[in-house]
Amino acid sequence: MARSAIASTRDRSTAERLGSVTTGNALELRGVTKLFGALAAISDVTMSVRPGERRAVLGSNGAGKTTLFNCVTGDFLPTSGTIRLFGEDLTNFPAHERIRRGLRRTYQISLLFGGMTVADNVYLACLGVSRGRFSLLRPRPSDAIVARADELIAAVHLARVRDTLVSSLSYGQQRQLEIALALAGAPRFILFDEPAAGLSPAERAELVAILSGLPDHIGYIIIEHDMDVALRVAESVTMMHNGRVFKEGTPEEIENDPEVQELYLGGGHG
């Protein structure tokens, strides 16, 4: 159900056509480093993710996972290194240009418009990746973009609170809304920053359903502390430690890796 709502057929074919034009990797990072003063939040990160691949990024607090996302989406520019999305070098692009090319993200700490309704939040997300961002005509219920926003709201189970102010939503609902914002338009690659953190078991199940229901061509990276969730929604795993890529492999390889077990499962994270 989520699947059909999230990718209307037209969006999917557009994205697939775009995906087939470019060859190679969906996301490719080469030697990406981000310094905050003397602190290297991430250093020399090189990784690549194939189109449609679903990758989990693990790592203890402060390992640099969120910083990696910030560099990829352009929330800030990396100190050095290059970032390619579907073959195109985006390293120095502003964030909005990357988003318009099909990149999406969610924030670890929800970054929503608290003073607006759920409908307006999702509408904004759909508007941001459409033409007509500067339109001076008011939206009407018959507009395609309004219909699309409503589909998304239904897909993340927020239809009941469509006209509610976001600031009065529950925590779990705000996390759902974060996801809806990342699914607007025709996403090709999504970065999920700890979407399951703080959710109830039932809400987690819903999240897993939404993620597994995404159309196959949409790849993503998910940061997730909870191994159970991570291993259910990802086919490959990158372990980060102290701002570096520490291990890469299949979930089984990572789970059974003695070094990983010592470092990650043994202790360190909360």
Added chain:
Amino acid sequence: MADVLPRSEPGRLIVLERIPPAAWVLGVLLLAMPAFASNFVLYQIFGWSFILGMIALSLMVLAGYGGMVSLIQMTVAALAGYVVAILGTSGVPQISLGWPWWLHIPLAIVIAMLFGTLVGALAVRTEGIYTIMITLAIAAAFFYFTRQNYGIFNGYTGFNNVIPPRWFDIDWRQSVPFYYLTLACATLSYLAVVWIGRTPFGLALQGVRDNPRRMSALGFSVTAHRILAYTFASVIAAFGGILLVWQNAQVVPGTAGIPQVIDILVIAVVGGLRRPIGPFIGAFIYAILSVFSSDILHAIGMSGERFKLVVGLGFLAVVGFSPDGVLGLWDRYQARRETNRDALLGGRR
């Protein structure tokens, strides 16, 4: 607050907003005003309030919708007035070109709009106090430039005898025609700003105000939205500026002197920046105080020159009681009434 999308009521296609009864009453009252108000009140109090309200409204667009406090609005208005004087007719025939109104008025709007957009492009990369500083610096530069430039701006003397064209063979500087002219312009500007607030552009602008980082992460160019807000605001300020120059029949460097530039900020803040009606409330209070406070001061034996003191104290009082101006006071009063009623009706909300 933004609430742009139509509510999910099935089949509802109404784009018009519900017009509250208070607005009908106000509308009828304003239309009927010439029947009972004196010429002085129509021209000096209401005409001036509508004009200052429009210029302050342009600041409300930037500050209320966009979160940018600009001090350039009065300068944009004055520039439009100058262009009307320079390209149209004035008492300085050696400079004024005497072009017809259908040419010089649109040109004045466009030139002021381009100027406002340019200032916006310089200002939007700064935040908070720096935006105020950079726009104030440009406003000051414009003031000194016009005062020293005699070739185009006629320096210290400026232009006198700048009057509206005789549309429909009416003298628009007569109190009643001028009242209706300014009322119409103010109403149109007000409606335009209300309208914009619920369009994709306006919603995005409010999104940029609340959370620029998230807006970029949704695909919006924050910079482009902010600059276009300046463009839109400049058009309103330009209309206000032309009316202001017609009202005084003159434009001089002091039209946009530093005190006048600051006054627009005061008007907008006192009225309230959250809704488009706020600047008009502020302008009305300002006009009343400016016109009558010298009489009051004389009556209690002080110099009439001190009216700025009264305005300043009023400003402090309003901002002290209510950081969001008179509108904020009103909203809180309404909210209290609501809660009381809720208590009576058993929590109907």
